[in-house]
Amino acid sequence: MKDLDEETLEKSYTIVKRVQDLIKTGEIKDHADAERARSLSHSMKTEDLQEVLAVLCNAVHHTIAGGKWWPRSTQMASWCFLALNDNGKLLQMGTGEGKSVVVAMFAALRALRGEKVDVVSSSSVLCERDAAECADFFSYFGLTVDTNTNKTKDTDRKICYQKDIVYGTVETYAADHLRQIFEMKDVRPDRRYDCIIIDEVDLLLLDQGIQLTYLSSPMVSMQHLNIILTMIWGHACQYGLISTGYQTFIIMSTDHLQECYRTVSSLEEAKTLRDSLAVERIQDMQNDIDEMELREDLFSEYCKTLQEIYKNTDKDEQKAVVPIMNEFWGIWLQTKSDEIDQLKRSQLQKSLRADLAFAKEQTKSNNSPSSSIYHYVKFGNIAMKDKKWDVSIKLFQKATEQDASWAAIAFYNHAYCIIKQQSGDYLTKAKDDLKKAQDSLKYFSEECLAGLSFMKMSLPKSAEGKTSSLEKQFTTKCNMLSYLNKNMSDAIKKLDEIKGKGRDALAKKAPVFTLVSDSEEELQMETFNLYDRGLKYIFTVEEEPRFPWEALVVFLLGVLQIVGGALLTAFTFGTMAQVGMGLIVEGISDCITGIESMITGEFSWQSWAIEKAISIGVSLIGFGIGKLVSKGSKAAKTLAKGFGKLKEMPRFFASQAKEGFTVAMKTNMKNAVKVTAKKIVEETISYGIGKAEEAIIKEILEEIEIAVKNGILNEVKSNMGKDTLYALTDSIILSHIEDKLEFNDLLKDNIIKPKLLAVFTELSTSALAPFSADLGWQNQLNSSIIKVLHTIKQDAGGKMKAILTAIQVTHMTALAADAVGSVVTLSDKFFTGLCKGLEDFKNQRAAPQKVKASDLSDSENKMLNEFRQEIINSISTLLAKALVEVFHQKFSSHLVSEVQSKVNGAIGDYVRSGLKTEKTEKKLTAAQESTYNAHMPGDAQAGGSGQQSKSHAEKVKNTEMTGSIVDIKVLSETTGTKVVILTEDKDGKLTKMQEMNPSTDDASQTVTLIYKPKSDQHPEGHYDVQINNRTVSVEKGDVYHAMAHGMKPDASKEDIASAADDLRAKEAEALEKKPTHFESFIQRDAWIKEVMKGSWKIAEGVEKKNKILNAIKKKMGVATREQRMLKARCTADERLHRKRFHLPSLLLTCLHLIGCDMECLWLMYIWWFLISCDCD
Secondary structure, eight states, X not given: OOSOOHHHHHHHHHHHHHHHHHHHHTGGGGOOOHHHHHHHTTOOOHHHHHHHHHHHHXXXXXXXXXXXXXXXXXXXXXXXXXXXXXXXXXOOOOTTSOHHHHHHHHHHHHHHTTOOEEEEESXXXXXXXXXXXTHHHHHHTTOOEEESTTOOSHHHHHHHTTSSEEEEEHHHHHHHHHHHHTSOOSSSSSOOOOEEEESSGGGGSTTTOOOOOOOOOOOGGGGGGHHHHHHHHHHHHHTTSOOOXXXXXXXXXXXXXXXXXXXXXXXXXXXXXXHHHHHHHHTTHHHHHHHHHHHHHHHHHHHXXXXXXXXXXXXXXXXXXXXXXXXXXXXXXXXXXXXXXXXXXXXXXXXXXXXXXXXXXXXXTTOOTTOOHHHHHHHHHHHHXXXXXXXXXXXXXXXXXXXXXXXXXXXXXXXXHHHHHTOSSHHHHHHHHHHHHHHHHHHHHHHHHHHHHHHHHHSOGGGTTOOOHHHHHHHHHHHHHHHHHHHHHHHHHHHHHHHXXXXXXXXXXXXXXXXXXXXXXXXXXXXXXXXXXXXXXXXXXXXXXXXXXXXXXXXXXXXXXXXXXXXXXXXXXXXXXXXXXXXXXXXXXXXXXXXXXXXXXXXXXXXXXXXXXXXXXXHHHHHHHHHHHHSHHHHHHHHHHHHGGGGGHHHHHHHHHHHOSOHHHHHHHHHHHHHHHHHHHHHHHHHHHHHHHHHHHHHHHHHHHHHHHHHHHHHHHHHHTSHHHHHHHHHHHHTTOSSGGGHHHHHHOTTHXXXXXXXXXXXXXXXXXXXXXXXXXXXXXXXXXXXXXXXXXXHOOHHHHHHHHXXXXXXXXXXXXXXXXXXXXXXXXXXHHHHHHHHHHHHHTSOOOOSOGGGSOHHHHHHHHHHHHHHHHHHHHHHHHHHHHHHIIIIIHHHHHHHHHHHHHHHHHXXXXXXXXXXXXXXXXXXXXXXXXXXXXXXHHOOSOXXXXXXXXXXXXOTTOOOOHHHHHHHHHHHTEEEEEEEEOTTSOEEEEEEEOOSSSOOSEEEEEEEEOOOSSOTTOEEEEEETTEEEOOSSOOHHHXXXXXXXXXXXXXXXXXHHHHHHHHHHHHHHHSTTTTHHHHHHHHHHHHHHHHHHHGGGGHHHHHHHHHHHHHHHTOOOHHHHHHTTTSOHHHHHHIIIIIHHHHHHHHHHHTTOOHHHHHHHHHHHHHHHSOOO
């Protein structure tokens, strides 16, 4: 060390001598107070420094030396020279003299003074070693130490620089410094440069030039240079300029070197020449220092601009603006290299300020200062994140205008924003953008393929079959671009589909990393390149969910049908009432259709109209023909007469309106509502069961398809092995490669191979398309025919039933024959169509075949055979599905429908029984006919021969006859009496049941009767009379005694009995004198009985149905009628539990096990709730 004065030397000698004496005498063990050393660390007095050095040596002995040795005199003297100087000093020590210990001791002294110490070592290995070895030494003084060379995260770097002493390399310190002031990262925010100790300082000299720190800022455009470097590599290897196999080598180009270097022939010669020139260059090193200072000043100026950007922009903008400015700064340095060499300081500083101001203004307005595609993509991504679709669309448009050939990502993002904006013909615009993106993507793919080809050229023959890491990298790039291209193709296909439906599209984005599976690590790494280029997200196109207002219209139409049907059923009779029931059923079907469509969001007027037409047509045909052939001629004639009464409806309604809302009308309405509610439950349960059956049938068909595929596999293999198909298959496969070297890539690539397989799948699907073209219409037509025959047969009997059965058998036989014939011939026709499709593809779309199967090696032929087997499997799957579909649509679906009909019919009967629907319908029918007889005027009903009126007159004369509503109507007409009939409601209160007025004259008096329904006490019913709002009991309880008592309230029993006989006589006389006047009443009574009798005639098969029903009940664990009778002694609570829980819970469990969805389960729950109530 030079320039040391005598005082420093003397003082250093005294300090070292004192410490050595302490070591020799052993007294040094008493000098171990670290806190005392800290307090004395600032002092420059000799005795204080002696104490500090003694404590330091003691610490070294116990920590670093492990008690084996003490610091040598040279180490202590070196420490003194450093400690006694406040300014920087250069200290030289010989090899092996212990520089590391001196550095540690001096670093501890400066750290004890409260300074932050940075120790600069020559390598990361040495600094990490020294930090680890001296950790206990520093800890002795309560000091912390760390190294910055092994930190990869900014958070770890920040923690490191909070330590008292940090070891590191010069390049790491420089990089962290730049991270702090250039990248504005929070790495060493408050750490001062108090003390820097440099180990191996000669490595930092300018003539070494090896301690370099490079600023790494992403410049996406540079990725396009990779292909050029690859081409150089491939070109050199192809022409034998390099023959190193897989060894490391260096390509030397002398064109860019100084003139003196261009004549060297080896690397060693170049190094020797460089060393000689370096000696000369040291003399001119001052110029280099001046250039370094200039570059430092320019860099500082640029850092000021960066600080302003970081201060005035948010994080999202910083991610875009800072890389753009860094790229601009790098380009500016390159363009100004001549001026920098000439040291034009003032000119450069002025130019830099102006250019940076321009660049900053450009970025503020979302423009690229260097006209880069990727800059506009970055700005567009920021606007897209903020959902500023207009702004992002303009920015992506600017990017595409820079260079459409390389703007794939800009086009892709532009399409996404167009879809999100949903303005104008956005579907077409988005589709065009995606097609342009695909066109641009071809350039990226060609770039990768070209690089891959050069890679393969560079492989030596000994390396054939092996794959280098660089080759894998290019292959991965190609695969990634294929994934992205597929995403674009799927989006285009979906856009076409949505536009065809006239619907709106929805774009759902996901991070670009989801483009490939997480398990594909190499592909995942490649997604980062796409991310850096601006592809932050990928998107998929879906049909935008919308509320189907058409379905709501259908639902409301169904509600109107239900309401209209209920009103017709409540206030009409006969045919109109039956029409009302039909409207209820059709309305329920429309409501279910509407609800289902509103849930799924899908509705088609065409499909609904077709189903509606078929349903109504089958109902009308079944009703018209079925009634004609079912109940015999007598019942049919009676029904025909009933149709003629429709013209009397207006007068019937007028009479009802005049009377008001009576109990009869209320009862009719109540029963109609009950019938409607029970029909809704029945149809809902039927719908739920139907859904469950569809799921079961689907699973069965899938299993059948698998079995059929296994059965036809050999046949498919045989046909595909025939000369023509075999040759076409090979030709199409091999037409996808240019030379034999590409064969392995073709059948091993995870992207290309599935695409090639998809070609054969597409051609097979096209060959099968004609066989399924008309299956839907055929199935609907035959199903309609079967339903009509089933409906007619249901009401038929005798010979007619046998004829209809024969027709059904013939029809099903014809369907079976057609299905078998279609299945038998389908296979041959399919392979003929497939052969033609392959020929057309080869002639029109396939490239010329340059490689023949005979050129392939055994291993390659094995791969080809394996791929052929994959094609055979794919074709077998499609063919099996087509065979099953054809047979099912043509025949087996009708058999399944027949079985479903039987099962659903049995379940439906049980449901009707549980709901007591039949009982409610009977009540409704009875009330309808009663209302009809009460309100239809006699003259309106006049007609007929009068024979039935005369016959009824004879019955009236029988004093045992109680009388009915018909008799009350005749008595009202003949006596001119208004008759009001009351009955008790469920609360025991009297309420009006019906009111009858004479049709000819105004009523002379009013009689109020109280009717008690039929019971064990009164098998024919009972009539009392109300006089002065008081109920008077009529002993005999017939109509005549009650009327007589009401007409003569103060008469005696004898007079009442006489008056009753007179009434009988008057009614009989009226019926005999005017038989045609009351004929319609009597005929209607007979018509009702006849129709009911005819209706029961068609129930001859009830016993058979009951057997089926009982079997189903037994299977489901439900008691039959006989079993219930045996358990009739159970308590009311037990009966309630069995009624409410057993069957519904069992059905719900069964439906759940077979995969029925929650919708069906809810419908079953509604049924359970309703039948748990009083359904009557």
